[in-house]
Amino acid sequence: MSDALARSEPVLAGHFIGEGVTIALAPPLTRYSLRARQAQALETVLKTKLPKRIGETEAGIACLGPNEWLLRAPAGTTLPMGAGLPLAITEISERSVCLIVEGRRATEVLAAGCPLDLERFAVGRATRTVFETMEIILLRTGEDRFEVEVWRSFAPWLSRALETAARQLLRGK
Secondary structure, three states, X not given: OOOXXXXXXXXXXXXXXXXXXXXXXXXXEEEEEEEEOOHHHHXXXXXXXXXXXXXXXXXXXXXXXXXXXXXXXXOOOOOOOOOOOOEEEEEOOOOEEEEEEEOOOHHHHHHOOOOOOOOOOOOOEEEEEEEOOEEEEEEEEEOOEEEEEEEHHHHHHXXXXXXXXXXXXXXXX
């Protein structure tokens, strides 16, 4: 039996590069699902303020619901678990991967399968949504840059779907 497991990414680390859009696998991240009825309990443990409004992001933390946050940090980041407090901090790093869609045509590529009005989706916003029928978490991290969190098992399909949308867009279909 092997002493160490080899990690393999579900999509190639290479890039799709087209005129006005690039699609790439983001470097590995540490992800935590944060839950608490009162944000103050999490703020005490994390020693940082949490975004209060659904959709806001702050310091790598996205508010996804009234008592739900997603923390994304550099690989290897660890958090205290808040033992004894009324909250849940769960590491979910291996559940998802992140695809970066960027460039002046990134909004158009994502609009091919996402029902949101991405022109009105402000920089710094995050939301749970869908691309076609697949659940994603979409973060707008720059005017022409989106980060798409997707469950690892769906990543190959999403990668191909985004590349297909980009190719069709670039061909004028």
